[in-house]
Amino acid sequence: METSNPSTLLMAAARTLIPDPAAIVVPRQHGMILVEPPAAKLAEFVATMSAGARPPSTLSDTPIHSLAHLARQELLDGMIRFARETGFEPPGTQTMARPWVITGHQVEFYHPGVWTKVILADALSRQNQALAIDLLVDHDTVDHLGLVVPEWNGNRLRTTMVTWTEASALPAEFSASPQGAQKSRWLENLRLFPLANTDSMRQFMASLATDSDPRYVAWMSRARRSFEQSLGLTVQHVPCGYICSGVAWHSFVLAWLRQARDWCKAYNMALNQYRLEHNITNSGRPMPNLAITQQEMELPFWIYADHQPRHRMALFENNGTYLVYGDQRIAVTDVMAGDLIAAGESLRNRLKAAALHVRPRALTLTMFVRLLLSDLFIHGIGGALYDRMTDQIMEQLFGVRPAYACASAGWLLPLAEQMDPAQADISGLKWQQHHLRSNPELFMASAPLSGQAGELLKQRRDLIAGIAQCLTEDRSQQLRRSSRWLQRRADFRRLHEINAQLRSLFGPQAETLAAQRRFAEFIKENMAVANWREYFIALHSHAALEQLVAAIRAMAATPSPYG
Numbered sequence: 001m002e003t004s005n006p007s008t009l010l011m012a013a014a015r016t017l018i019p020d021p022a023a024i025v026v027p028r029q030h031g032m033i034l035v036e037p038p039a040a041k042l043a044e045f046v047a048t049m050s051a052g053a054r055p056p057s058t059l060s061d062t063p064i065h066s067l068a069h070l071a072r073q074e075l076l077d078g079m080i081r082f083a084r085e086t087g088f089e090p091p092g093t094q095t096m097a098r099p100w101v102i103t104g105h106q107v108e109f110y111h112p113g114v115w116t117k118v119i120l121a122d123a124l125s126r127q128n129q130a131l132a133i134d135l136l137v138d139h140d141t142v143d144h145l146g147l148v149v150p151e152w153n154g155n156r157l158r159t160t161m162v163t164w165t166e167a168s169a170l171p172a173e174f175s176a177s178p179q180g181a182q183k184s185r186w187l188e189n190l191r192l193f194p195l196a197n198t199d200s201m202r203q204f205m206a207s208l209a210t211d212s213d214p215r216y217v218a219w220m221s222r223a224r225r226s227f228e229q230s231l232g233l234t235v236q237h238v239p240c241g242y243i244c245s246g247v248a249w250h251s252f253v254l255a256w257l258r259q260a261r262d263w264c265k266a267y268n269m270a271l272n273q274y275r276l277e278h279n280i281t282n283s284g285r286p287m288p289n290l291a292i293t294q295q296e297m298e299l300p301f302w303i304y305a306d307h308q309p310r311h312r313m314a315l316f317e318n319n320g321t322y323l324v325y326g327d328q329r330i331a332v333t334d335v336m337a338g339d340l341i342a343a344g345e346s347l348r349n350r351l352k353a354a355a356l357h358v359r360p361r362a363l364t365l366t367m368f369v370r371l372l373l374s375d376l377f378i379h380g381i382g383g384a385l386y387d388r389m390t391d392q393i394m395e396q397l398f399g400v401r402p403a404y405a406c407a408s409a410g411w412l413l414p415l416a417e418q419m420d421p422a423q424a425d426i427s428g429l430k431w432q433q434h435h436l437r438s439n440p441e442l443f444m445a446s447a448p449l450s451g452q453a454g455e456l457l458k459q460r461r462d463l464i465a466g467i468a469q470c471l472t473e474d475r476s477q478q479l480r481r482s483s484r485w486l487q488r489r490a491d492f493r494r495l496h497e498i499n500a501q502l503r504s505l506f507g508p509q510a511e512t513l514a515a516q517r518r519f520a521e522f523i524k525e526n527m528a529v530a531n532w533r534e535y536f537i538a539l540h541s542h543a544a545l546e547q548l549v550a551a552i553r554a555m556a557a558t559p560s561p562y563g
Helices: 006-014 039-047 064-086 093-097 112-128 180-191 199-210 216-230 247-258 260-277 340-353 362-373 381-398 426-438 451-476 485-505 507-530 542-557
Strands: 032-036 100-106 131-137 145-153 156-165 236-239 296-305 311-317 321-325 328-331 356-360 376-379 404-410
Touching: 032 112, 032 542, 039 112, 039 376, 039 542, 064 093, 064 216, 064 236, 064 247, 064 340, 064 362, 100 112, 100 362, 112 131, 112 376, 112 404, 112 542, 156 180, 156 507, 180 199, 199 216, 199 542, 216 236, 247 260, 247 296, 247 340, 247 356, 247 362, 260 296, 260 381, 296 321, 296 362, 328 340, 340 356, 356 362, 362 376, 362 381, 376 381, 381 404, 404 542, 426 507, 451 485, 485 507
Parallel strands: 100 131, 100 376, 131 236, 376 404
Antiparallel strands: 032 404, 145 156, 296 311, 296 356, 311 321, 321 328
């Protein structure tokens, strides 16, 4: 395995930019926007980029810049193909010479926090004549074929998941869009929710309603890209499947096969270090280690056939070297040496003949993109934190830590505007209930008690004072259990009896507090639903989303404080 010399590492460090983990905090309040490093610093960084000028590291025996050129060309071909398939203007071939700002996410009805990555990519591309690209992660499964909508049920706010069918274990690239009566029922169900009747939703759902493309990914992409264009965003969409069918991708996979034992150990070492730094004791978090035995090495990739669930990919060494999928054996012994790109093409053809697809898992996806495709990659919060592991792996294997950033936002629906947070003060009510049970004289301090309550309180104070004095005397004499112990026990029993009698006298006050607490809990539950940050972007009004776009563009245009 080749490593970079110190001068290479210095060159890489000088041309990279990574977020500060301490600055990555989930923005939960409305209007909070997280961009780390700051957007202006990112704009300044992208301005210094030029395609192909990557640090001179190596991937196996192939220079990174050579494989990167092929990978970028194949990504450009994929963008052009997908744009034409979905009816949008493709990027021109001259874009190979421009910086590429890339982000990506699973194909789902996601929220403004996720969408912030797309807006930032667009803002940075506008500042620097770069190309903004959104990777559609179509090799992941889709948790819900539909979206969550809020609704009022009387005076209670709740959420409902409105789907057109159950999700499956298949990757998104094999998921189907709703058609015919199924689509009509789903759209009609959505119209039953008044809070989902925004101008953005009407526009977005109109696109979905008139689009008969049976491919879920293309159907979703076409509606979202049209919606983004209506907000002035120009970002190219491309499914990961289009990228992962090329020679560059299969050359990258082959590099892992050739050095599987060393590279998988580096992968596991980075995972173990991450768990140690974050005091994580669960060996399955944030993801399990790769299994390595004498004859088998699990690799950080998925392998699957058309319309079949994903399987973890492993390399077997037993009278030859091969991949296994079910009862199929794909021999790779003959491609484990020689020119990486030529052998990568052979591997690609072999897998294609077997009708099998190899796709990345989380860390290998961003590793491939950051290493070979992007000048700047934009993560969400989870990905940015996890990519600290990717940094460690890439620095060990290739001597580089390519640039990436983190972006998210708290952009909330205006559901909580008429709610008073002070009415949800449960802790204050708990305090009052506690004192009404245990110290009613404190609870009623503003109104001195008389009659039976006053007499009981006097007895209570006398008992407490007597118990305290008795304890003090025993301690001064270093007596652990004196002859007064039985009297103290009797006094404590009497104290509990008095407390019970006092509680019975304050029944109305106790019920009032209980009712107030139930109301506060009700308000708190409503506020939690109202302030949920993960509602679909189109549930927000067009004007609200325009404000988010404008805010992020302003951040990218602000002069950098770094000078």
